[in-house]
Amino acid sequence: MCCSFTGTFGRIFHGVLLDEKDPAKEKQCFVKTVKDHASEVQVTMMLTESCKLRGLHHRNLLPICHVCTEEGEKPMVLLPYMDWGNLKLFLRQCKLAEANNPQAISQQDLVHMAIQIACGMSYLSRREVIHKDLASRNCV
16 A cells, blocks of 8 residues: 555555455545554544444545454554545646636535535534544645
């Protein structure tokens, strides 16, 4: 697995999930884990947050596929893979509408993205979940 993103306490890798019943079936995924020297508190925080989010389903939230724990190993959280990566990278690659620019995004596109993020956060709020780190780097 290659590391796609690195944060303050964790890393996200691009991985492949194999189907136990049919190993020929592969599914790309993001694998989120803590850094090598993470404290016990950081590991517990990641697991607690992941377990809270695991049962939540909303079209504007990336669902948690699996939470993997094994004695003596770093926990892993598996999420669906998104080709574009995070919103921060996507926005850097795109520019506001310019003539003949196939990657251009309009102000209307930006407003639509903001509405989608707000809808996802509203859903979390109704479920009494506070995100605590809403940023473009955390939106996919």
